[in-house]
Amino acid sequence: MNNKIKYCVANWKMNFDSTQSREYLSLINKKKFQNQNVKVIIASSFIDIAVNSKYLSNDIDFAAQNIFYEDHGAFTGEVSCSMIKSFDCKWILIGHSERRIIFHESNEIINKKLQKVTNENLNPILCIGETESERESSKTEEVLKSQLLTAIQGISNDQIDNIKLAYEPVWAIGTGNTADVNTIDKVHEMIRNILLKNGYNGKNIPILYGGSVNQNNAKEIASIKNVDGFLIGGASLDIEKFYSIYNNL
Ligand code: PGA
Numbered sequence: 001m002n003n004k005i006k007y008c009v010a011n012w013k014m015n016f017d018s019t020q021s022r023e024y025l026s027l028i029n030k031k032k033f034q035n036q037n038v039k040v041i042i043a044s045s046f047i048d049i050a051v052n053s054k055y056l057s058n059d060i061d062f063a064a065q066n067i068f069y070e071d072h073g074a075f076t077g078e079v080s081c082s083m084i085k086s087f088d089c090k091w092i093l094i095g096h097s098e099r100r101i102i103f104h105e106s107n108e109i110i111n112k113k114l115q116k117v118t119n120e121n122l123n124p125i126l127c128i129g130e131t132e133s134e135r136e137s138s139k140t141e142e143v144l145k146s147q148l149l150t151a152i153q154g155i156s157n158d159q160i161d162n163i164k165l166a167y168e169p170v171w172a173i174g175t176g177n178t179a180d181v182n183t184i185d186k187v188h189e190m191i192r193n194i195l196l197k198n199g200y201n202g203k204n205i206p207i208l209y210g211g212s213v214n215q216n217n218a219k220e221i222a223s224i225k226n227v228d229g230f231l232i233g234g235a236s237l238d239i240e241k242f243y244s245i246y247n248n249l
Contacts, residue, residue, distance in 0.1 A: 003037055006222075007164060007208055007229030008246045009063065009125065010042045010236030011093065021048045024239060025055040031243050033059040038229070038249045041091050042236075046079050049089045063091030063125065066099055069109075069116040081120040092117050093231075095151060096127045097170045107150035114151050118159040125164045125208070125231070126151055128191070132171035140187065145194050157201050164206045166231040167191060172211025174234060181224055184209050188226035215244035222248050 016024065021044060033040050043063040044052070053062055068078035084092070094117065095110040110126075117124045128147040130140045144167075152160060167187055172179050179187070188207045195202025209221055210231030221227055229249060235241040 004228065005206070006038045006249045007125075007206060008038050008040050008242075008249055009166075009208065009229065009231045010040075010242055011065065011096070011210070011231055011233045012042060012044050012048075012236065013065070013098070013233060014045070015237055016045075016048075018047060018051055021045075021052050022055050025052060025057075027239050028060070028243070029055070029057040031239070033057075033246065035246075035249070038246060040246060043091070043093050046084070049084055049087050053087055053089070061091055062089050063093060064089055065093050065096065067092050067094070067113055067117060069112040081116055081122055085120065085122070091123045091125065093166075094124045094126050095147070097129055097168060097173060101170070107147055110147075110151045111153050114163070115154055118155055118162060121162075123162060123164070125166050127166045127168050127210070127231070129168040129170050129173075129211070135169065135171065141190055141194075144187070144191060148191065148194055149198060152200065160195075160201050160205065164208060164228075165191060166208040166210050168210035168231060174212070176212050178212040178214075178217050178221070179209070181220055184221060185224045185226055188224070192226070213245060215241045215248075218245040218248035 040060045041063045042060060043065045049062050064084050068075055068080055071080050071082055094113050099105045114124055128144055130143040134143045169179050191207055192202040206228035208229040208231045209227050213230045213232045214235040232245060
């Protein structure tokens, strides 16, 4: 029996107003999350973290979808680690491809965010993944290596132990084109090897898969030894689909 903790992470992205989130939470609170080996997390808006945490059941945590790396000051529109900490939020997605592509977050910015979050003893989920053209030009390993090694610069091996990774190929996000089992297995192995070859603890780092995970493909992907959970966008907006994915982990 494998008692490794797995992660079932919903990424609500920019969906749900406050009333819709509360409705979702009241329905999901009726579900039983009895598997002690699966941690359920919802990456919601900052508004929900501030206003709706009280509606979360004990089994579920909120995560922030982004964070800024400074503590306070003239950074209009940004939210700091201490702000989310004051609402007991401990999880943060960092480097989601939508942040990288739409908001131009570079590997260097992601490194600053990751350093800040680890120094604050918060739990980062670092997202990495190649685009379709990078995959087609056989650059997957190169891209993942540079995303990963730049992001963890200045972070000690002890702190690495607290990081979770999410491999999210950009071409699989929101497209319905899930990466096939073989690809996911190989890439997760590749990610561990990048860490190990560069002197980091990579052996046990949890690696989630994300990109068009749904209730139909969850079982097959969850059966891959190298997969420690899911980061789920579209399908997480539907409680029944999300719950079914959870039950396959
Ligand atoms: P998707 O999104 O499940 O809709 O593909 C995943 C993500 O962006 O985290």
